[in-house]
Amino acid sequence: MANIVLVVGTKRWSSWSLRPWLALKQSGLAFDELVIDLRRADTREKILIHSPSGKVPVLKNGPLTVWDSLAICEYVAELACAVPLWPENKGARAVARSISAEMHSGFPALREHLSMDVCQRLPLPELPDAARADITRISALWNECRSHFGAGGPFLFGRWSIADAMFAPVATRFDTYGVPLDAVSAAYVEEVMAQPAMREWIAAARRDAGLA
Ligand SMILES: N[C@@H](CCC(=O)N[C@@H](CS)C(=O)NCC(=O)O)C(=O)O
Known part of the structure; x- marks a missing residue:
C-alpha cells in the first residue's frame, strides 16, 4: 500500500477530485485512492472521517492531511521534484498560477448550469448570460495561453501542467454538452479528453456507475 492516499468523490461528478488525481498521475508518484459516494445521506x-473541511478531495500522507484541490496540486508538485508540474519559465509559471487560481x-455560472458528468452526452441547455460569459472568458484564456506559451506541446503551456488539471473538468463539460467552441479551444478539449489518465478516470467512473 502506498503512503499517499487521495480521497475523491464519485468520479462521474467530482470535478474537484479529478484535478489533483490528474496531477498525481502525471507526477508518477505511487498513491492509493478511496472513493466516497457523493449525493448520499x-x-x-x-x-468528515478524512477531511476537516467536509469536502473532497483530500490527500493523506502518513500523519499529514492536505485538503482543497489546488493546495493538493501544489503539494504534489513539491513532492514530484523530478517531474515539473508547473511551467519552468518564471513568467509562464506565474500566468499558469493566475489562471489556475x-x-x-x-x-x-458555468459550474451551476453545466455540471460535470463524464458518463453522459447531454443536450446543451439554454444558458444565462453569466454562463455564456464564463465560456467566452475560458476560451479567451485558452487561446492566449496556447498562442503565448503553447509552442512546446499541445497543452496550455506546451508541456502538461497543473493549469491543465485545473481546466480538465471544464473540458469534460464542453465535451459532454457539445458546447460550440473556436478551433483552438476545440482542439485543446480534444487533447485533454484523449489523455490516457483522463480515459482511465472516465472508464472508472463508468464502472462505478454500473455503465461498463
Ligand atoms: N474548494 C474545494 C471544493 C471541494 C468541493 O466542493 N468538493 C465537493 C465535491 S466535488 C464536496 O466535497 N462536496 C461535499 C458533499 O457533496 O457533501 C476544492 O478545491 O477542493
Missing part, C-alpha cells in the same frame, strides 16, 4: 459523515475561485 451519509456522504458528509464519511467525508481564476479557475479555482471563479466561473460559478
Whole structure:
C-alpha cells in the first residue's frame, strides 16, 4: 500500500477530485485512492472521517492531511521534484498560477448550469448570460495561453501542467454538452479528453456507475 492516499468523490461528478488525481498521475508518484459516494445521506459523515473541511478531495500522507484541490496540486508538485508540474519559465509559471487560481475561485455560472458528468452526452441547455460569459472568458484564456506559451506541446503551456488539471473538468463539460467552441479551444478539449489518465478516470467512473 502506498503512503499517499487521495480521497475523491464519485468520479462521474467530482470535478474537484479529478484535478489533483490528474496531477498525481502525471507526477508518477505511487498513491492509493478511496472513493466516497457523493449525493448520499451519509456522504458528509464519511467525508468528515478524512477531511476537516467536509469536502473532497483530500490527500493523506502518513500523519499529514492536505485538503482543497489546488493546495493538493501544489503539494504534489513539491513532492514530484523530478517531474515539473508547473511551467519552468518564471513568467509562464506565474500566468499558469493566475489562471489556475481564476479557475479555482471563479466561473460559478458555468459550474451551476453545466455540471460535470463524464458518463453522459447531454443536450446543451439554454444558458444565462453569466454562463455564456464564463465560456467566452475560458476560451479567451485558452487561446492566449496556447498562442503565448503553447509552442512546446499541445497543452496550455506546451508541456502538461497543473493549469491543465485545473481546466480538465471544464473540458469534460464542453465535451459532454457539445458546447460550440473556436478551433483552438476545440482542439485543446480534444487533447485533454484523449489523455490516457483522463480515459482511465472516465472508464472508472463508468464502472462505478454500473455503465461498463
Ligand atoms: N474548494 C474545494 C471544493 C471541494 C468541493 O466542493 N468538493 C465537493 C465535491 S466535488 C464536496 O466535497 N462536496 C461535499 C458533499 O457533496 O457533501 C476544492 O478545491 O477542493
